Amino acid sequence: MPDWEGVRLHVVSGKGGTGKTTVAAALAMALAADGKRTLLIEVEERQGIAELFGISALPYEERRVASVGPGALGRSGARTGSAKGGREGGREGEVFALAIDIEQALLEYLEMFYKLGRAGKALRKVGFIDFATTIAPGLRDVLLTGKACEAVRRKGPDGKRHYDAVVMDAPPTGRVSRFLNINTEVAGLARFGPIFTQSQAVMRVIRSPETAVHLVTLLEEMPVQETVDGVAELRAAGLPVGGVFVNMVRPPMLDEAAILAADGDHREELGMALADAGVGARPGGGARKTVPAATKKLVEPLLAQGREHAARVLLEREQRADVQALKLPTYELPLLSGGVDLGGLYRLAAALKEEGAA
Ligand SMILES: Nc1ncnc2c1ncn2[C@@H]1O[C@H](COP(=O)(O)OP(=O)(O)OP(=O)(O)O)[C@@H](O)[C@H]1O
Ligand SMILES: [Mg+2]
Incomplete structure (x- = not known):
């Protein structure tokens, strides 16, 4: 049984540059194995996901970026395929990606509450959107978390979940608690009405066992310290702490x-x-x-x-002990010597699956 069975929203945070985008992508792929469908969401408007998958910039729509065939993630899948003569395990998993465009998301949001229709476009012309996003930096976060929760809760006509899991490439550790809790502030401002209801619905998802906030780290002092502090901060903010993903691990070369x-x-x-x-x-x-x-x-x-x-090995050992002291599910991802291309993502996804993260 994978460690995060039942979790539908995986939020991936961590110190800048430790591999949040890479790990989020690999996790979305690992979770898509066995015929599942996952959505990878980028919130920083940097098109990092497109770059990672080697495709042109993602428009504001959910696009398929990878498929995970049976056996694509290594031994276990391949074994199932051959032992059962290929009859079972034949379903292909799919990874979709979405780069959220704030302006579009705001129009969607206004549309949802006020049925603005064309008036929404007029708002853009008069510069309202720039205004709104500037005076209220929190508004951006409301839109981003709202969109992610919409994808988590979305159901098809058959009543089944549209996505088995949603993985968010989230802001770094220092900003993630405030980012995820923004809807609490909104609910406090709007005491009733549609905006209040919406923000409450989002918080219900984010604070529930359906959400896990994972932290990516390296075996170095600063990122590990940030992870330890981050876990404490998430707990204090009442957010569900997930696992620790130790990235770019080098195998020891000396005995x-x-x-x-x-x-x-x-x-x-x-x-x-x-x-x-x-x-x-x-x-x-x-x-x-x-x-x-x-x-x-x-x-x-x-x-x-x-x-x-x-x-270095001795230092890494100390850092690893500090990570283990957190007593959270921990996964190690190897440093890929040639950098991370699509093949590398499959390797990382296979490692995550092997370790039980998906
Ligand atoms: N396991 C790995 N092996 C080799 N290179 C890696 C690995 N993980 C990440 N990288 C590389 O490290 C760099 C940073 O990774 P990534 O962009 O995922 O980090 P990030 O935490 O999202 O950064 P930012 O804070 O800028 O968003 C990239 O060049 C990526 O290809
Ligand atoms: Mg990134």
Whole structure:
């Protein structure tokens, strides 16, 4: 059973640059496996999702950006496919994406409450929209969260949910609590009427077990500290804390003994080992007593790299312990050496599925 069964709105936050957009996309793909349909929502108006999927800018409409065929996310899917002779697991999952356009969302919102129709367009002409978004920065957040909740609650004519899950590429940790709670403020201002009802409906979704706010981090001091603070802030704000996604994890290249011994003097030992392996010198027979000069030159830089690596592994270990102390479901995503392309997204999605995040 995946960890977030029953969650329909996944909000992905975290420190800037840690991989929020990437993780949100990979999560939307992982959740789409087994014939599900998911929606990935971008709220920052930067077209990061389009860039990630290598497509042109997304218009303000829900567009299919990826499909997740049976077996596309690695071993488990592939196994089901072959063992059952391809009869089962044949359903293809679909990922849709939406980049919210504030102006359009505002017109939609006004339309919803006041049936403005053409008057809505007139508002744009007279600059009302710029005005409204400027005087009320919170209005933007009301529109964004409202749109996300609409997608979460939307049902088809058959009464079934239109999307199995909605994943939001949300603002960074410092802004996410206020962003998600904006409708509480609105409900406090408008005590009754359609706007009050709407903001209450949005808060009901956001504060319910149907929502999970995940935080992305790296195994570095600042992002981990921001994660620890972020969790406390979300809790204080009464928002449902989800999991921690540790991104860009590098596998250790030295074994435990080497890490612990990295500070010692290994010049002679390493020089001999390199010479024996024929590195920096012509391979020759017989045991050596001295290290050739060409090999010697390699020793110091290699040792320096090794020490640096060992130090980093030890630091990462401390950071990992701090993450574990949060006692939240935690997932690790590998650092992809070539950067993140569509193939990379499938790999990250497969890792998330494997770890039970979807
Ligand atoms: N697992 C990974 N392996 C390799 N590169 C990664 C990985 N995750 C993210 N990246 C790269 O790191 C950079 C930042 O990622 P991303 O844009 O997802 O972060 P972000 O948190 O959304 O940033 P911002 O705060 O600017 O919105 C991108 O170039 C992305 O391709
Ligand atoms: Mg981003």
